[in-house]
Amino acid sequence: MRNIDGAMRQSAAQAWCLLRLLPLMVGDLVPDDCEEWQLLLLLLSCMELIFSPSLTTPVTTYLGKIIEEHHTMLLELFPNISLRPKHHFMLHYTTAIQKLGPLVQYWAMRFEAKHGFFKRISHVTCNFRNICKTLAFRHQMLQCYNVLSGTILKANFEDIHQVLLETIEGRPILGALDSGSIISLAQRRCMVRILVSHMVNRFGETPTADTKMALSSTLIETFPSLRDMSESGCVIWYSKGRHHRPATGFLEERLRNIRKRMRRLSDAGPRRVEQPPPQRTIPDSSMPxxxxxxxxxxxxxxxxxxxxxxxxxxxxxxxxxxxxxxxxxxxxxxxxxxxxxxxxxxxxxxxxxxxHPDSAMRLYQTWTPELEEKVLNMAAIERKLQVSTDGLGQGNA
Structure with a gap:
């Protein structure tokens, strides 16, 4: 609003959002006979038809007419403003829709939104020596983060029946749930172990909150008898943490126990660093x-x-x-x-x-007759020593 030329300096998505919400914010404060307000409402009427997913031929004719009225009214109210190329392009929207279909089917809004990420990265890095490589690397890192965090690959637990059916303990539980019966405490704990094990195998030991919520929601949708009295029906299975309070529920408790057990195994004791054996000092020679x-x-x-x-x-x-x-x-x-x-x-x-004169005879001192007999017997078995072992015993070294 402070710009002399009247430009808002906003992106297309921001300007579109502001234009759609502005009548809700200040519409009741504007007089009905305000011509500038009528110009804005006329532009909204054009936008409603331009962004429509389907249009008839008579409607396209009507669209061309109100676009012309908008441009004429704009020049009358603001004579110091000249029309821009985008205003001229609007005059061809009717012909384009009649030949190619609704504009939203081939518009570039999503491409511009994707391009916004690259514009921000180029502004932050301030490195234009190999800008293509920089942007490609940053985009790959973002995609890697999205995949690992689960924001792209959404959790899908449509195969809960199959998960329970694949285990011996889960089959009787599945039969009881399909019949609408109430499962026992032991069966509920067993089912939680099976489902959490399946979730850990797919998403790791620290699945996202959305993943756990998806599992609990799918569980009560598949088996309505497992719903609780809450509004969502799945609070007892999983509830997100709020206001510095941890998440709760049967699924979360099982995950917490698994993580504790894994941490206990990894921290069972301090790892001893093997020290190299001390080297003996070699005495100096008495000769030059x-x-x-x-x-x-x-x-x-x-x-x-x-x-x-x-x-x-x-x-x-x-x-x-x-x-x-x-x-x-x-x-x-x-x-x-x-x-x-x-x-x-x-x-x-x-x-x-x-x-090592002090240690030279230690092998002979520890070479007991019992060890001697075993070595000779092994040599005879392997046929690597032609010797008679008869009569070998203590004292025959």
Whole structure:
């Protein structure tokens, strides 16, 4: 109203809504002989016919006549205002309706409403470098939210009969409900468990309020004997939360118990973070590092004499253990290339005894005769050891 040109700066839907409701808001306050008000009522008459889903040929002729009267009256009351292109398009509405049918069958109002979302996003993001990608991504995120929240895929529980029929416990309940009988407390609880389980399988552990309301409404419509004395008839089955009060009803209580049980299972106890076993400290070698490196290089290229190999392997055991720990990312193949004499029989055991002298004999100390007998018996069964197990017993290690 503050604009000099008289423009309302509103969208088409907003202007349409205001124009339809304005007579209800201020119609009783306007004098009957007000010509501007008569112009507005004439425009409403044009709109009623333009937005009509069906029209006859005589009505289209009448529409063309009142459109001409509207334009003429507009120029007489507001001589300083010139007609716009949309006023000219209105003159062709009659011909378009006669050739193509009612205008609402092919109007662009819904496309403009959809386009409003993209206009708002472009204004908020202020990023026009790749505006098409930005708008497409935001629209996909909106569609994903609508699908997950249940605003697009409405709940449909028309198959309550089938849900009860598919379970053994639900069949006698279905028979009692179809006959109009009153079900017992145990049957009611069983039916609630079946229906809530079906709802959770379809919509998850936290279905929307509309989904739960749809299930309760369909339940009393399918079985009128389950209605309560409330106006909706389904308050005992589900009632939405209001004024910071939680939702109630048999369905909601069952869902709440399921969520509590799931939360209890997920929070059964604090998860222990497995700590890596502490690494033992490798003692320093008493020999100079240069001499140890020379021995390791000699072992790369020599495997004889065996006594010399065993001596050098024993002297380089600490150096070798430190190298393996510092290069933990190396594969076994890489380690064997660096220390090929590890494949010589007895060398790994010798290294272990050199590095951990206190633990080297622990295996033999815990190797009880009972374990010895079991290992030998298993080897004989697997036919991997040709040995007679007769007479094996305690003390025959």
């Amino acid at each position: 590092l240069e001499q140890v490196v020379e021995m390791a290089e000699w072992l790369k290229h020599n495997d004889q004499p065996l006594i010399q190999v065993e001596e050098f392997m024993r002297d380089t055991a600490l150096y070798r253990a430190r190298w393996v720990r510092e290069n933990s990312g190396k594969s076994v193949h890489d380690v064997l290339q660096e220390f090929p004499q590890l494949t010589t029989p007895g060398m790994i055991a010798q290294d272990f005894q050199t590095i």
